[in-house]
Amino acid sequence: MIQLLKIEWLKIKNYNAFIILSSFFALGVVAVNYVAFSVYKNMISEVNAAKMMSSFSPYDFDRTWHTTSYFAGCILLLPGLLIIMLVTNEFTYRTHRQNIIDGWSRKQFIEVKIVLAIIAALASTALVILTALVFGLASGTSFSLEGFSITGIFFLKALTYNMVALLISVLIRRTGFATGMFFIYMGFENFVSQLLDIWSIKLRRDNTIDLGSMGDYLPMNAADGLLTFPDNPVKSLARGVLPTNYTPVVMVLCAAYLVLFCWWSYNRIIKTDL
Amino acid sequence: MSILSVDNLCKNYGAVQALNGVTFSVPKGSVFGILGPNGSGKTTMLGIIMDILKPTAGSYTLFDTTPDENSRRKIGTFLETPNFYHYLSAVRNLKITAAIKQRGDEDILQVLETVNLTERKDSRFSTYSLGMKQRLAIAACLLGNPDVLIFDEPTNGLDPVGIAEIRELIKQLRQQGKTIIMASHLLDEVEKVCTHVAILKKGKLIAAGDVNEILANDDIVELGAPDMEKLKNIIGRLTGYNDMKEHDNLLQLFYPVGTTNLESINRYCFENGVVLNYMQLKKKSLESKFFELTN
Structure with a gap:
């Protein structure tokens, strides 16, 4: 696998879109958190009404892991787009065929792409950990690993986005169509998810049936549902009317979707004409 | 030993039968032409042999063994179109090919010289003319000095000088004892460089054997x-x-x-x-x- 990854690196290290999208994502993670950090600091110091929240500091240690992960999670589209470009390039240039003609097996071709998606998710997570650490230290609190496990959830979310991107790329093959489909699918799933969430609230309110937030049971929203907006006083007030978060169920579903995406991408490459 | 042996190979695209029970074998040291008009199934057959297409029925062997990625690594193959990363130079593209073939980088400059691409070795593939792309694909085949080469329409897009150079190269490779399998719709090309020929028509093999017997001219x-x-x-x-x-x-x-x-x-x-x-x-x-x- 190391040898296969070295070859992938030869393919991407001089690819401008890779350098640009990776830089945008890295800057984006820092920027989006810096904006949130600044807004909060200004709000506390300038707006008296917000002083009730002064005990709640989102970038203090033990909260910084969650806050940074949440905001970075909002721009996970970028690594997804990068995966789409890297994989669809192979189809556009027909190098997927040439790699196999030259001596890769179909299995090696798809396995290295799956590992690439995992590495991209790991790199995103490492970036989030580093950013959370910097903002945590900047907030003036002392280092703590409490709540650090949320970065694992961030990894799961990043991996889900990358795997959806990989599957769409393998199924559609053309960069433009695959990118369009990625956005359309996300929009569609979010729309259905909102409807399911409203239905979940009504079910709980009117029939006292608590099935959880059913929108979270959809593929991409499962990962989104695990990484919710950080706890705050307003959110705590709303908890009474919201359906219960069945976190273990959503986690199992999320893992199951990941297995499904891998299996589908793998089979597509192994069994069809290239 | 036969380099390639094809047994009753069939390939259907829906109702269209692209290959219909093709059987032949390629002896070691031959220049084997696969001849047929456009759409006769030449590229489909080579695609199956290279595992980028799945046969509907039939089987084939490479080096008398069940083919896998190891047998493909021993063959230099140029199939249909030159397939390279457009944003990379010739040298960087060939480094990828050499790495996949599990060979060293040491002969990259030499194969580029063989196909007259030394001057443009650091230019991006996207800036190449069709003829240069074609020559780069042939250079990639020569990496690692393989004993078997497969060329699919190798002179497509080349000017007359380029065509003559490629034919000369194929003759030189033959003199070195290499086995060459070449698909072409150009009879003239097959007659000039091949020792054996298989003729395909609408997916069916209609003749195979020594080129002088099959293409004997009265x-x-x-x-x-x-x-x-x-x-x-x-x-x-x-x-x-x-x-x-x-x-x-x-x-x-x-x-x-x-x-x-x-x-x-x-x-x-x-x-x-x-x-x-x-x-x-x-x-x-x-x-x-x-x-x-x-x-």
Whole structure:
């Protein structure tokens, strides 16, 4: 696998879109958190009404892991787009065929792409950990690993986005169509998810049936549902009317979707004409 | 040992039968031409052999073993179009090819020199002309000095000088004892460089064997005389030719290659009271041979 990854690196290290999208994502993670950090600091110091929240500091240690992960999670589209470009390039240039003609097996071709998606998710997570650490230290609190496990959830979310991107790329093959489909699918799933969430609230309110937030049971929203907006006083007030978060169920579903995406991408490459 | 052995290979695209029970084998050291008009299944067959297409039925072996990625690494293959990363230079693209083939980078500059791409070795593939792309694909095949090469329409897009260079290269490779499998729709090309040939038509194998047997060309002697009826009469009694036809008010005699003696035909006619006013030795065109085989 190391040898296969070295070859992938030869393919991407001089690819401008890779350098640009990776830089945008890295800057984006820092920027989006810096904006949130600044807004909060200004709000506390300038707006008296917000002083009730002064005990709640989102970038203090033990909260910084969650806050940074949440905001970075909002721009996970970028690594997804990068995966789409890297994989669809192979189809556009027909190098997927040439790699196999030259001596890769179909299995090696798809396995290295799956590992690439995992590495991209790991790199995103490492970036989030580093950013959370910097903002945590900047907030003036002392280092703590409490709540650090949320970065694992961030990894799961990043991996889900990358795997959806990989599957769409393998199924559609053309960069433009695959990118369009990625956005359309996300929009569609979010729309259905909102409807399911409203239905979940009504079910709980009117029939006292608590099935959880059913929108979270959809593929991409499962990962989104695990990484919710950080706890705050307003959110705590709303908890009474919201359906219960069945976190273990959503986690199992999320893992199951990941297995499904891998299996589908793998089979597509192994069994069809290239 | 056969380098490639194809057994009853079939490939369907829906209702279209691209390959229909093709069977042949490629002996070691041969230059094996796969000849057929466009759409006859040549590229489909090579695609199956390279595992980028799945056969509907049938099987094949490479080096007398069940094929896998290891057997493909021992072959330099250029199939259909030059496939490279457009944003990378020739050298960087060949580094990827060499790494996949599990060979070192040391002969990259040498193969680029062989195909006259040294000057443009650091230019992006996207800036290459079609001919340069084609030559880069051939350079990639030569990496690691493989014993077997597969070329699919290797002279497509090349200018006459480029075509001559590639033909010369193929001849040199043959002299080095390499086995070359070459698909082409150009009879002339196959006849000039191949030792063996398989002819495909609409997915079916219609002939396979030694190129001199399959593409043997008759000598044609065309005769004309003021009295064509009398000429026909006396030629009817002449022996040594395979066939006689009338064409454009001339008489055509088909002789086996190298057996024609114009002087004796002329003397025979004169001695039998016919003075010829036209006599020419022609080679049967490859195109007509091809049409004869494929129609």
